[in-house]
Amino acid sequence: MKNTTPPAGRRSSALTHERVVGAAIDLLDAEGEGGLTFRALAAALETGHGAIQWHVANKTELLRAATSATVSRAVGTRDSNAAPNEAIRALALNVFDVMDAHPWLGRQLTGSPWQPSMLFLFELIGREIQQICPRRETQFTAASAVLTYIIGAGGRETANAQAPEATGDRLDLLDTMASFWENLNDEDYRFTRTMGEPLRTHDDRDVFLAGVDLIVAGTMHDRAPAAV
C-alpha cells in the first residue's frame, strides 16, 4: 500500500538504499517519528528486518538519509533574479513549508547541526546575505542567525502542531490559549496578559516571515561590531 515507487523494471525484490529511504520517509510522514521501526519498514517492503540493515547500518544513518533527501528535494530549484531580502523570504518559506509537511524534520534538523542539508541551506542564505552587507564577520553572523532562526521556528511550529492538545480545531485551540494568557496573574505575567489578541489573530507564516525580516533588517543597519 505504501511502496508508491516500484522500480517497474526490476522485480520488487530489488532492495536499494534509495527504496529503503523512500519507504522510511513514507512511514515517518504517515506515523510520525515513533512509527519508523526496522520491523515496520520490513513489513512495508515485504522483507525481513535484517535485510534492511544490510543497506542501512544504523537507525541514525536512516534518519539522516531521510532528512537529507527530503530537504534537498524541496529546496532544489531557486529563483536567482529576486532581491536578496525577497530571496531569503522565499527560501525561508520554502523550508517552513517542508517542515510543516514533514513534522518529523524538526527534531532531526535541530538535533544534529552540521548535516549536509544544513550546510546547503547555509550556502543559499549566505549568497543573499553577501549582497546585503560587506563585512565577512557580519555575513557569518547573519547567515548563522537566519539559519538558526528558520530551523528553530519551523521546529517549534511543527512541535506545536504535533502536541496532544492540538487535535481539535486550530482556532479553538488558539482561542483557549489566548484566554488562558489573558487570565494569568498580573504580577508575574503583566506582558503576556496583553498578548492574547495578537495570539488569537496572528497568522503563523506571517509571524515567521516577520521574524526573518527583523534579522535581515538588523543586518542592513549593521555598523561597527563594538558600537551597539
Added chain:
Amino acid sequence: MKNTTPPAGRRSSALTHERVVGAAIDLLDAEGEGGLTFRALAAALETGHGAIQWHVANKTELLRAATSATVSRAVGTRDSNAAPNEAIRALALNVFDVMDAHPWLGRQLTGSPWQPSMLFLFELIGREIQQICPRRETQFTAASAVLTYIIGAGGRETANAQAPEATGDRLDLLDTMASFWENLNDEDYRFTRTMGEPLRTHDDRDVFLAGVDLIVAGTMHDRAPAAV
C-alpha cells in the same frame, strides 16, 4: 554517590516528587538523555522502578518536570535596572549558559513548545521588548522571534558539542571543519568557501549574542508592517 541532597531530617526512604526530579536531573547531566531510565533512577534512589512511577506517571512528565525545574532555577533572579537591549542580552546569555551546562535541555525545549518554562521566558523577553517598540503586533512578533532564536541557537550549540566528532579539542575540530569548508567545490559553495576564517576564529557566545542584537536592532527600526 549521586544523591547529593538527602532530606537530612527524614530517612532516605522519603521518596518525594522533588527528590525524583532532582535525581533525574543528576542522571541527565551525567549520562545524557539516553542515560535517564526508570531502572537507573530506581538504582540511584535505591528503590524499585515501580515506586518511582507512583510519583511520576510518565517519562514525558518526568522530562517536563526536570526541564521546568532547571530553567526556572537558573533564570530566577534578574536585574531590572538595565537598558532593554542589555537586559535581553543578559537573559539570552543566561539561557545559553543553562543549555550549555545541561545539554539535554535543547531537545526538550525545542520539542514541546509552550511549556511553562517557555511562557516564563516569553514574559521576561516581552517586558523588555515592550520598552523598545510600541505596537503590540510587533511586540508579539519580536518576542516570539527572540525566544525562538535563543532556544534554537542554544539547542544547536549543545547538539554541536554532543556530536560524536566533538570528542577532541574544540580548536582542532573547528580548524578541520574550516579547512573542509575552504575546499568545497566553488560552483556549489562559493559563499561557504569564504567563511573558513570566520568559522575558525569566531567565539560561540559572541556570534550568539550578535544574532540577538540583529533581531533587537531590526525591532528598533521597525516601521509599518506592509512597507518592507
Added chain:
DNA sequence: ACCTGAACACCGTTCAAGT
C-alpha cells in the same frame, strides 16, 4: 553480494500484591 530470522539486551508501562 544480498537476504533471512532467531537471539540478545534493553526499554516504558501495567498491575496484582504487599505494608
Added chain:
DNA sequence: ACCTGAACACCGTTCAAGT
C-alpha cells in the same frame, strides 16, 4: 497512601546461516 517486583509488548542491534 506508598512501595515492590514480576510480566508484557516492543525496540535496535548482532550474527550464524542460507542463497
